[in-house]
Amino acid sequence: MTTPSSSGDDNLVAPGPGVRQGDPGSATGAALGGGPAGAGTATTVGGGTLTQPRIPAQAAEHGERADGTDTAEPIGLGTSPVRADALAKAMGTFPYAADLWAEGLLWGAVARSPYAHARILSIDYGPALAIPGVYAVVTAADLRLGPTGLADGAPSGPIVQDRPVFAADVVRHFGEPVAAVAADHPDTARLAAAAITVAYEPMEPLTDPEAAFTAPPIHPDGNLFRHQPVRFGDPEATGDVVVEGLYKVGRQDPAPIGAEAGLAVPRPDGGVELHVASTDPHGDRDRAAHCLGLDPDRVRLVVSGVPGATADREDVGFQVALGLLAIRTGHPVKMALTREESFLTHPHRHPALLRYRHHADAEGRLVKVEAQLLLDGGAYAEVSSEALAAAAAMAAGPYVVPHVFVDAWAVRTNNPPAGRMRGEGALQTCFAYESQLDRLAAALDLDPLEIRRRNAMSTGDQLPTGQAVTCPAPVAELLDALAAEPLPPLPVDQPDDEWLLPGGPGGAGDPAAVRRGIGYAVGMVHILGAEGTDEVSTASVRVSGSQASVMCTAVDTGTGFSTLARQIVQDVLGITDVYIAPVDTDQPPAGPSARGRQTWVSGGAVERAALMVRHQLLQPLAMQFGMSPELLTISDGKITSYDGVLGMPVLQALEGKDLWATAQCRPHPTEPLDAETGQGDAFVGLAFCAMRAVVDVDVELGTVRAVELAVAQDVGRALNPEQIEARIEAGATQGLGLALMEDLVSEGGRISNASFTRYRLPTSLDAPSIRVVALLEERDVVAPFGAKAVGAAPATVAPAAVAAAVRAATGRQINRLPIPAEDVAG
Amino acid sequence: MLPASLDEAVTALAASPAAVPVAGGTDLMGAVNAGLLRPMALIGLGRINELRGWQYQDGTAQLGAGLTHARMGRPDFAALMPALAEAARSAGPPQVRNAGTLGGNIVTADPAGDTLPVLAALEATVTLVGPEGGREVPVSHLLTGLDPMRGGELLGYVRVPLLHAPQVFLKATGRTGPSRAAASVALVLDPARRAVRCAVGAVAPVPLRPLEAEQWVSGCIDWDGDRAIDPAAAAAFGEYVAAACVPEPPQADPEGLEGGPAAAAVRLRRTVSVLARRALGRALK
Numbered sequence A: 001m002t003t004p005s006s007s008g009d010d011n012l013v014a015p016g017p018g019v020r021q022g023d024p025g026s027a028t029g030a031a032l033g034g035g036p037a038g039a040g041t042a043t044t045v046g047g048g049t050l051t052q053p054r055i056p057a058q059a060a061e062h063g064e065r066a067d068g069t070d071t072a073e074p075i076g077l078g079t080s081p082v083r084a085d086a087l088a089k090a091m092g093t094f095p096y097a098a099d100l101w102a103e104g105l106l107w108g109a110v111a112r113s114p115y116a117h118a119r120i121l122s123i124d125y126g127p128a129l130a131i132p133g134v135y136a137v138v139t140a141a142d143l144r145l146g147p148t149g150l151a152d153g154a155p156s157g158p159i160v161q162d163r164p165v166f167a168a169d170v171v172r173h174f175g176e177p178v179a180a181v182a183a184d185h186p187d188t189a190r191l192a193a194a195a196i197t198v199a200y201e202p203m204e205p206l207t208d209p210e211a212a213f214t215a216p217p218i219h220p221d222g223n224l225f226r227h228q229p230v231r232f233g234d235p236e237a238t239g240d241v242v243v244e245g246l247y248k249v250g251r252q253d254p255a256p257i258g259a260e261a262g263l264a265v266p267r268p269d270g271g272v273e274l275h276v277a278s279t280d281p282h283g284d285r286d287r288a289a290h291c292l293g294l295d296p297d298r299v300r301l302v303v304s305g306v307p308g309a310t311a312d313r314e315d316v317g318f319q320v321a322l323g324l325l326a327i328r329t330g331h332p333v334k335m336a337l338t339r340e341e342s343f344l345t346h347p348h349r350h351p352a353l354l355r356y357r358h359h360a361d362a363e364g365r366l367v368k369v370e371a372q373l374l375l376d377g378g379a380y381a382e383v384s385s386e387a388l389a390a391a392a393a394m395a396a397g398p399y400v401v402p403h404v405f406v407d408a409w410a411v412r413t414n415n416p417p418a419g420r421m422r423g424e425g426a427l428q429t430c431f432a433y434e435s436q437l438d439r440l441a442a443a444l445d446l447d448p449l450e451i452r453r454r455n456a457m458s459t460g461d462q463l464p465t466g467q468a469v470t471c472p473a474p475v476a477e478l479l480d481a482l483a484a485e486p487l488p489p490l491p492v493d494q495p496d497d498e499w500l501l502p503g504g505p506g507g508a509g510d511p512a513a514v515r516r517g518i519g520y521a522v523g524m525v526h527i528l529g530a531e532g533t534d535e536v537s538t539a540s541v542r543v544s545g546s547q548a549s550v551m552c553t554a555v556d557t558g559t560g561f562s563t564l565a566r567q568i569v570q571d572v573l574g575i576t577d578v579y580i581a582p583v584d585t586d587q588p589p590a591g592p593s594a595r596g597r598q599t600w601v602s603g604g605a606v607e608r609a610a611l612m613v614r615h616q617l618l619q620p621l622a623m624q625f626g627m628s629p630e631l632l633t634i635s636d637g638k639i640t641s642y643d644g645v646l647g648m649p650v651l652q653a654l655e656g657k658d659l660w661a662t663a664q665c666r667p668h669p670t671e672p673l674d675a676e677t678g679q680g681d682a683f684v685g686l687a688f689c690a691m692r693a694v695v696d697v698d699v700e701l702g703t704v705r706a707v708e709l710a711v712a713q714d715v716g717r718a719l720n721p722e723q724i725e726a727r728i729e730a731g732a733t734q735g736l737g738l739a740l741m742e743d744l745v746s747e748g749g750r751i752s753n754a755s756f757t758r759y760r761l762p763t764s765l766d767a768p769s770i771r772v773v774a775l776l777e778e779r780d781v782v783a784p785f786g787a788k789a790v791g792a793a794p795a796t797v798a799p800a801a802v803a804a805a806v807r808a809a810t811g812r813q814i815n816r817l818p819i820p821a822e823d824v825a826g
Numbered sequence B: 001m002l003p004a005s006l007d008e009a010v011t012a013l014a015a016s017p018a019a020v021p022v023a024g025g026t027d028l029m030g031a032v033n034a035g036l037l038r039p040m041a042l043i044g045l046g047r048i049n050e051l052r053g054w055q056y057q058d059g060t061a062q063l064g065a066g067l068t069h070a071r072m073g074r075p076d077f078a079a080l081m082p083a084l085a086e087a088a089r090s091a092g093p094p095q096v097r098n099a100g101t102l103g104g105n106i107v108t109a110d111p112a113g114d115t116l117p118v119l120a121a122l123e124a125t126v127t128l129v130g131p132e133g134g135r136e137v138p139v140s141h142l143l144t145g146l147d148p149m150r151g152g153e154l155l156g157y158v159r160v161p162l163l164h165a166p167q168v169f170l171k172a173t174g175r176t177g178p179s180r181a182a183a184s185v186a187l188v189l190d191p192a193r194r195a196v197r198c199a200v201g202a203v204a205p206v207p208l209r210p211l212e213a214e215q216w217v218s219g220c221i222d223w224d225g226d227r228a229i230d231p232a233a234a235a236a237f238g239e240y241v242a243a244a245c246v247p248e249p250p251q252a253d254p255e256g257l258e259g260g261p262a263a264a265a266v267r268l269r270r271t272v273s274v275l276a277r278r279a280l281g282r283a284l285k
Ligand SMILES: Cc1cc2nc3c(=O)[nH]c(=O)nc-3n(C[C@H](O)[C@H](O)[C@H](O)COP(=O)(O)OP(=O)(O)OC[C@H]3O[C@@H](n4cnc5c(N)ncnc54)[C@H](O)[C@@H]3O)c2cc1C
Pocket: B020, B021, B022, B023, B024, B025, B026, B027, B028, B029, B030, B045, B065, B066, B090, B091, B092, B093, B096, B099, B100, B101, B102, B103, B104, B105, B106, B107, B108, B112, B113, B114, B115, B153, B154, B155, B156, B178, B179, B180, B181
């Protein structure tokens, strides 16, 4: 709306030498204007030029392998190559979104609601504009107008279009964006944001999800996002033993190590280029274009280094505000959220309230599970309906249960919005059904492992949704692997001061009050989007000379996807030097990096494209030797024929050639759950994980230290064993954090602990030794490579396992996560 | 501004009263970065060597306000002021302990400041230095606002008595790694005066002294013998301390799922009680 002094001369940093294409950081280099392949660009950080270190190990590898003789180090699938970005990340030189820079940039800041629920009476941005150095203030009025011609904040969303970029008439959560400012200095921008005078009429916040059903609607769409029943079997069935429980899961924050940051650069055509750490570039691009009222092809999204994401990362209020400021001012605009802002707006884990009743026969075999599940979706829909489907369909866990009756609701409240986080929906129910299994075991005097074995699901069994489990479901095998594993030693022979007690070194812990507990849990997650989501990814592979390159817009959020893509191409084509192109929306979509989908769809697409190139390479050779290409194999960088007549280095065969292919991967379709019965083949695949937790509990202070987590996981095929272990450690640690300490506290909708001092994350002293005792490799025949996603399952199961261990140590009901000290020791 | 002596710093502060002193910056810079504070100028105290050390003075130790937590955690310091050393060792991660100072901890006066209950139990005094010279103020008067720091003053030194007897600092936190205290207890023995002194941190805006409990338990100890105490008396001491320092929890069912404020208050009382009991036990071991 208001651009008092835009000068329009904004030079981007000119491309310069420094970053070789394919090196860590080249994504950012490309972000700043790109350059022809090979030219590369430099990333200017705060004025200085950042030179990207080459990865010495890889450089050496290339040198040695060029002649095809030295292949000492194994490459390809099943090996564990060092990630290409590992060194730069370890040395702190990897450029993340917050390191982006452009000449003449302005700084953005967002004005946020101090209320969880209030009507906006007026916004006076005059005082902000009057501050010298302020270039523009934008509000809902600057976005695409609503259907009635009035400003509505351009609501958008991945499923339901209900979340405005800026609140237009009503604010629905604490910290919701109301306006944004661009100024020549970050402090000025913040001052100006604070100077915007918004007159609010506070309204009663709806923060108790149970009250959402009867409270007046806080949004025109109502307070219910979705109700999903599941009706399976006979509602009258009963068992000999019945146990009931009410469980509660708190609000976990993804707490990415790097807060949201990004750079927007206006385009001459009136569009904008967004350089952000997106995990869903095309989805975000489309939503941004929609909100800005632009054609999608006038918005280009370039993915910069992602400093931590466990599924969803940024909210539209960040990305669109950034883009709008750039368009308004004609200047590049950079915005970096404070830690507090970051806590307030990005998607959180759904808090949940779960009521369960389990029926079992005298032998401990499950007869019936009844459950009522309530997810607090926060102020806007986001993906709550998706999380709810997972919660409802997997409410009974990885067990054979003949009768299952579930009612699951996701509701709207004035709490911060919830979204995707590893194991959304599945995690909450896993804690509840596994706690129920512990109760049943206690009631029947059965070993907790034994009761789980007796009910374990396997391939061919049915989910309560009627879907047959066709993928490997080695639940019993996972439990057996745990049972066979020796326990960590008791610290009895250790001097007291060498024993890391709950409370930490030099803490208040007293060995005499410490009890050890051992708990088990097993759980499952679904892989890929559910209920008819069109899952598809596209990838191109090109080989010219001795280098292969992969173009695929699957964002490597730290999951190691680019390492995997490299391994796949190495495996299929026998080429060592594989370059992974940076991600932007000029290329076809690969979909969001969430729900464990990239290994499957994007890995699958890369494999297919590589296989097509392989065919192009082998076909002429086969013709030449008068045999079919199937009789040729590529291994160790050599093409050999079945009879050994042909033995040619791949690089020789490639000489002077330029081959390329594009392929898609689309798994078999799924269908929505029936709205009344919850029946339907909603999932593409399932992954399972079993965990044993060992904890020490100070039963007087209620403090807990996890000593060890032993993990057995169903991975289909271990494509990169070290990477898998790292993913398991990450997931298990995140689950442990939720179990013991992580909770974003809403006091009447106001978040009271939005800082790393008050929102406690596990530190290295809190993280137990995590031992992967088994990676079960039973290939999933429909999945590319037979592999399953690995990140979500351990995060899903760890909270349940830790809770079980605390239960065993204290003999108390552990019904809440994170486990409050007063539940551990009253 | 980086003055090299306390006098210079006081002069600098007098010359620009809007300037804010900064020692380790571990509290101050957080506030600046969060936009809570916009100092016009900073007076760095890091170069003032006289504030960075400590020395004996007539049966007491004179501690410079610039002593870092890391320095206070070292064995030589711990041998004379064990509870202060324990508090310093538990104050945050190593990076913070290397920079954060005693003076900063006192001036910030966070309820969960770890050195504060120890200083309260030791009945330490602080020397505040201003343009008119220095004055000595009991740390408790400073913290409660009875005798606050005046404009233009800097915290120069902290004087603690050397008691040559066991001292304990215990802190309950929400995780195993470094964390702020949910509650803490400092307990020192003063054999010369046959006294036990105790302070509870983090449960109120300032450290609390349960004077009656101190007096009662001092009478239970056989000061001339092996200073042993009956476990039941130690437990009673814990309860006594907790009752004195944590308000009566509101009535509610503490076993309910919702927990709520009642359960949390019950928990806090028990925590303080356990800490006080354990602290006494360790001091008398
Ligand atoms: C990650 C982290 C963890 C932490 N954990 C703990 C913890 O567990 N326990 C704990 O107690 N604290 C903790 N802290 C807080 C902090 O480290 C301590 O309070 C520390 O002692 C502050 O000292 P400083 O020298 O850094 O103070 P500064 O930040 O430099 O100053 C703090 C305040 O004191 C004033 N000031 C400093 N020195 C003087 C002086 N000589 N005269 C007058 N005014 C002065 C400053 O003007 C400022 O207002 C933590 C901090 C961080 C960042």
